[in-house]
Amino acid sequence: MKHLNKLFSVVLLLVGLSSQAQDSNNPWAVTFGVNAVDTRVSAASKIGDKISQVFNAKDNWNVLPSVSYLNVSKNVGGNFSFGVTGSVNKIKKYVLERTTIPGDYAVVNPGDLSYYAADGIIKYSFKEALGSKVIDPSVHIGGGYTFFGDNSYGTANGGVGLTFWFTDMVGLSLQSTLKYSFDDKSIRTPESGVPTLFQHFAGLTFKFGGKDTDGDGIYDKDDACPEVAGLKQFKGCPDTDGDGIVDGSDSCPEIAGLAEFQGCPDTDGDGIADKDDACPEVAGPKSLNGCPDADGDGVADKSDKCPQVKGPAENAGCPWPDTDGDGVLDKDDKCIDVKGTVANNGCPEISQELILKLNAYAKTILFNSGKASFQKQTFPVLQSIAAILKEYPSARFSIEGHTDNSGKPASNMKLSVDRASAVKNYLIENGIAADRLMSAGYGQTKPIDTNKTKAGKANNRRVEVNLIK
Known part of the structure; x- marks a missing residue:
């Protein structure tokens, strides 16, 4: 008995250590405490007598003044659990029916008779059905083997229990079990066999065995984020910024925000989350990524070089200038510094x-x-011709060369081409853009006067400057 008490003390220490972080989700439970053995049920011949004094502890119960039973059980699904119980006792009160006076019972001391039992138990709990966190009634069935003095025999067991849970992991367990002995006889002495009996138990129950990897008080089987500490209302997932949106669904997990923006803030209240807002502290339209547009020209103020005056985006939000004041904007004016006409793209018409x-x-x-x-x-x-052409920078001209009919036509054609080209090259060399000029020679094919007179020939030998339209 001395060694048995030491064993129970060790079990108590281990269970106490292992249950510090456990709760009702733990599948394992250890119960230890005292047990009482009552043999009256075997002695009585009438059913009423068998149970009439089942709780008569003073006269009928055999109790050891120490830890005398240990139960280890595991939840096997739903409200069912399976466990094994070992118990010891000393039988000093054995109930006998007096043969001379039927219905009269005597309690005898069989001489410190030893009692050992090992039992398997299947228990069903009604705690969940009651919806209670404290009161946990149950029923159980099972079987076992009992050593009663020098005799031993198998038993079929059944009974009821009641546990009061002080916390989710510690409770006081009470249990009564009827152990029907297959060795039972209608009349017996303490030494004649293993009687049918009642065994009552009272002990402390500790639950343990659940796994809580992240230590947040929510066990892995119920934890949606088992490796990261979180909150119960989010099934164990964290909400770092405390905005009511779990980090896994929060686009801004470290900054409190709004659900409509997936947990991101909208500091300026313009309906655009700060992470998508180019100007998060100043309200602006979505079309400009949240930036303001004071003049309403479609160019955000931060990019608008004229934020108070409407202007096109192509000109950085500023209105196009008209440097020469001719009514043609500089962007369309081919002669920005010279007044012209709209019809001639801002250049003066020739x-x-x-x-x-x-x-x-x-x-x-x-x-x-x-x-x-x-x-x-x-x-x-x-030089005078070049000066006139410079006044009309957008105009294009054709330089044409002509000859009289003196000489061979082929030679005249070449000469006219060369002379027109010479005029063109001179003008280019003196500041006229090459793309504004073209040249051609017509030889003697386009006379403007008769070639029969000296004066007529002189008129036909000419260079013409014509506007290319």
Whole structure:
């Protein structure tokens, strides 16, 4: 008995240590305490007598003044559990029916008779059905083997129990079990066999064995985030920023936000989450990624070089200028610094009078005889032509060369081409863009006067400047 008490003490210590972080989800339970053995049920011949004094502890119960039973059980699904119980006792009160007076019972001391039992038990709990966290009634059945003095025999067991849970992991368990002995006889002495009896138990129950990897008080089987500590209302998942949205569904898990923005804040209240808002502290429309547009021109103020004046995005939010004031915006004006007309893209239009003037100059261009080189006195004329062309920077011109009919037509054609080209090259060299000019020679094919007179021939030897429209 001394060694048995030591064993129970060790079990108590181990259970106490293992149950510190457990709760009602733990599948394992250990119960230990005292037991009482009552043999009256075997002695009585009438059913009423068998149970009339079942709780008469003073006269009928055999109790050891120490820890005398141990039960280990495991939940096997639903409200069912299976366990094994070992118990010891000393029989000093054995109930006998007096043979001379039927229905009269005597309690004898069989001389400190030893009692040992090992039993298997299947228990069903009604705690969940009651919806109670404290009161836990149950029923059980099972079987076992009992050593009664020098005798031993198998038993069929059944009974009821009641546990009061102080916490989710510690409770006081009470249980009464009828153990029907297959060795039972109607009349017996304590030494004649193993009687049918009642065995009562009272002990402390400790639950353990659940796994809580993240230590958040929610066991892994019920924890949606078993490796990260969380909250019960989120099934064990964390909500770092405390905004009511679990981190796994929170696009901004470290900053409190709103559910409509998946947990992200909207500081300026413009309906755009800060993470998607280019201007999170100033309200603005969605079309501009949350940035304001003071002048309403569709260009966000932060990119608008003229935030108080409407202007197109192509010009950074500023209105297009009209430098020369001709009504044609600079972006469309091919002559930004010179007033022109809308019809001519902002450039001044060339009048017929000016064309006549250009050709009047062109008629005075003198070449060395039979050559495409200029006579010295022609250079001022060429300068005057270049100056006029510069005043119309968007206009394009055709330089045309012509000859009289003196000489061979092929030679005349080549000469006219060379002379027109010489004028064109001079103008390019003096500041006229090459893409504004083209040249062509027509030889003697386009006379403007008769070639029968000297004056007529002189008129036919000419350079013309024509506007390309």
